[in-house]
Amino acid sequence: MENFKNVLKKRLSLMVGFNVLVTVFIVLTGAYSNMTASSNENMADMIHGFQVGIFIGLQIIMLMQITKYRKALKTEDMLKKLYIEENDERTKLIEDKIGGVGLNFSLGVIATATVVSGFFHQLVFITLFGVLVFIAFLKGFLKIYYRNKF
Amino acid sequence: MKTRIQELRKQHKLSQEELALAVGVTRQTITSLECGKYTASLILAYKIAKYFGLTIEEVFDFSEVEDL
Numbered sequence: 001m002e003n004f005k006n007v008l009k010k011r012l013s014l015m016v017g018f019n020v021l022v023t024v025f026i027v028l029t030g031a032y033s034n035m036t037a038s039s040n041e042n043m044a045d046m047i048h049g050f051q052v053g054i055f056i057g058l059q060i061i062m063l064m065q066i067t068k069y070r071k072a073l074k075t076e077d078m079l080k081k082l083y084i085e086e087n088d089e090r091t092k093l094i095e096d097k098i099g100g101v102g103l104n105f106s107l108g109v110i111a112t113a114t115v116v117s118g119f120f121h122q123l124v125f126i127t128l129f130g131v132l133v134f135i136a137f138l139k140g141f142l143k144i145y146y147r148n149k150f
Numbered sequence: 151m152k153t154r155i156q157e158l159r160k161q162h163k164l165s166q167e168e169l170a171l172a173v174g175v176t177r178q179t180i181t182s183l184e185c186g187k188y189t190a191s192l193i194l195a196y197k198i199a200k201y202f203g204l205t206i207e208e209v210f211d212f213s214e215v216e217d218l
Contacts, residue, residue, distance in 0.1 A: 084171070089191050090179040 001076070004083050008069045015062045015069075022062075026055045107135055152211040156184040158202045173197040 029051045072082040085091070114128040159169055159180075166180045175194060182188035183198075190198065190210070199206045 080171070084174055084176060087174070088176045088179055089194060090182060090188050091176065093188075 001079060001083065005073065005079065008073055008079075008082075012066060012069050015066050019059055019062050019066075022055050022059050026052055026059075029055070103135065103139055107132070107139065110135065151189045151214060152186055153183055153190075154209050154211075155180065155198065158204075158209065159184075162202070169198075169201070172201055 029048060068082070072078045110128055110132045114125060114132050117124040117128055155169075159166070166177045166184075170177045170180045173194065174197065179188065179194075183190055195206045195210055199209045202209065
C-alpha cells in the first residue's frame with residue numbers, strides 16, 4: 001500500500017501542475033479569441049466556446065480526482081478501496097474491451113465517412129483521411145508493441 | 151463458468167462486499183462471478199479458493215472447459 005500511496009502523491013502533484021497549466025490556457029484562449037481560424041463570427045464563437053469548454057471540463061475532472069485522492073490518503077480503508085477500484089480485474093477487462101472495440105468501430109465509421117465525404121468536400125475528405133491514417137497506424141503500432149510485450 | 155462461490159459465501163456467512171474486500175476485487179466482480187457472467191483470472195481463482203481453504207477445482211466448475 002505504501003507504493004500506491006506514493007503513486008497517489010505523485011499523481012496529485014502532477015494534477016495540481018496540470019490544473020495551473022489549464023488555467024493559463026483558458027486565460028490565453030480568452031485573450032487571443034480574435035485569432036480563431038474563422039472569419040464567420042458565429043463559427044469563431046463556437047470554436048472559442050469549445051476551446052474554453054474542453055479546458056474547463058478537464059479542470060472539473062482533475063478537481064474531482066484530486067478530492068478523491070486526498071480523501072483516500074486520509075485513511076487506510078479508503079486507500080484500500082481506491083486500490084481495489086483501480087486494480088479490479090473485471091474493470092480492467094471492461095476498459096480493454098472498450099478500447100479495442102471502440103478503436104475498431106471508430107476506424108469503420110471514419111473510413112465510411114472518408115469515402116462519403118470524397119463526393120462532397122475536398123478539405124473534409126483530406127481531414128478525415130488524415131485521421132483514418134493516424135488511427136490505422138496507431139492500431140498497427142499498438143499491435144506490434146503488445147505482441148512483443150506479451 | 152459455474153462456481154460454488156455463492157454457496158461457500160453463504161456457508162461462511164459472508165456478504166459479497168466482505169469477500170470482495172478479502173480477495174481484492176470490487177463487489178460487482180463477485181456478483182459477475184456468482185452469475186457466471188465473468189471468468190476469474192488464475193490469480194483471483196487462487197485467492198478465492200485459498201480464502202475458503204479449498205482447491206481451485208473445488209470452487210470452480212471446469213466441466214465446460216474439459217468438453218472443448
